[in-house]
Amino acid sequence: MQRSPSLPEVSAAGGRRGLYPVVDPFNSGWLQVGSGHEIYFEECGRQDGKPAVVLHGGPGGAINPTMRRFFDTERWRLALFDQRGCGRSRPNASLEDNTTWALIEDIERLRVHLGLEKWTVFGGSWGSTLALAYAITHPDRVEALILRGVFLLTRKELHWFYQEGASMLFPDAWERYCAPIPPEERGDMITAYHKRLTSRDRAVQAEAAAAWSQWEGDTISIRGPEARPAKFDEIDFAVAFARIECHFFANGGFFPKDGWILDNVDKIRHIPAWIVQGRFDVVTPLQAAWSLKTAWPQARFxxxxxxxxxxxxxxxxxxxVRATDQALDVAPRA
Incomplete structure (x- = not known):
């Protein structure tokens, strides 16, 4: 396949690569995956292009058009989907049979539904967690991994962001995050929030969801709160995001033990991988990516x-963008 003459936009910041142009899906729909769930999916790019799947963050986030723009869709066949309970998937905000292992099998169902043998898996934040867990579970279906903002979903990482650590860098935002929780319950913020986000009272859910989502939005970028995605301010999105995210975190990501991903790196060591990490990432600090890189020196870092x-x-x-371009040259593995 010849290199497309189209080039991505170039940002003004030192000639860095920018996003590829906006593209529309050529296919979209809902896929029934069991337990009453239907996941929304879409495909973009060339129908005969190199297959890839994008895994959004959260848990509880959703896909958006910008996610398509990290890829040269004149060469990639790109699949994106909203995970259970998220975005346009149905039913919204549902916690029923919503676990890491269910999502891994949803990825497999989608791959089979689209008639693909293997694909490159692209994920950031929680999307990196899910990408790694999927690759460990189904290494024969993964051609390459592109990971951003690595999150291993360990107790240490959860404690840093939701209990003590990031709070010292953002005391003003932390105060807002603590506001819905009585002082006597603040010794375990995830448990306190889980109680409220699973309440039958929609008003209680909404208050907790708004504060939970704002905390992440306020800390997500070095450009400040103005860089917070607009969806964090939409209450329906915030409720789904916060409920599902807290549900996963209260259950340790449903992993059989703390540190499960690093313990299983040997199963994916042969897979070409790119790891991209922000130095000043407060949500998923560099330590997790560094630990992954140390355990997996073959990965580009x-x-x-x-x-x-x-x-x-x-x-x-x-x-x-450089990583997705480089991944185009990964030869298919038998």
Whole structure:
């Protein structure tokens, strides 16, 4: 396949690579995956292009058109989907049979539904967690991995962001995050929020969801709260996001033990991989990516010095676009 003459937009920040142009899906729909869930999916790019799947963050986030733009869709066949209970998937905000293992099998159902043998898996934040867990479970279906803002979903990471650590860098935002929780319950913020986000009272859910989502939005970028995705301010999105995210975190990601991903790196060591990490990422600090890189020295590893957690920061965009371009040259494995 010849290289497309189209080039991505170039940001003004030192000639860095920018996002590819906006594209529309050529296919979309809902796929029934069991337990009453239907996941929304879409495909973009060339129908005979190199297959890839995009895994959004959260848990509880959703896909958006910008996610398509990290790929040269004149060469890629790109699949994106909203995970259970998220985005346009149905029913919204449902926690029923909503676990890491259910999502892994949903990825497999989608792959089979689209008639694909293997694909490159692209994920950031929680999307990196799910990408790694999927690859460990189904290594024969993964051609390459592109990971951003690595999150291993360990107790240490959860404690840093939701209990003590990031709170010392953002005391003003932390105060807002603590506001819905009585002082006597603040010794375990995830448990306190889980109680409220699973309440039958929609008003209680909404208050907790707004504060939970704002905390993540306020810390996501070194560009400040103005870089917070607009959807964090939409109450229906916030409720689904916060309910599902807290549900996963209260259950340790449903992993059989803390540190499960690092314990299973040997199963994916042969898979070509790119790791992109913001130096000043407060949501998923560099330590997790560094631990993964140390356990998996074969993976390509890049630290972006002037970036936090958001995928849309210029240095992160540049590194991810270069990674997806490089991944086009990965030869299919038998």
């Amino acid at each position: 890049e630290v972006v010095w002037d970036a936090g957690h958001a995928s849309t920061e210029p240095g992160i965009v540049d590194a991810l």
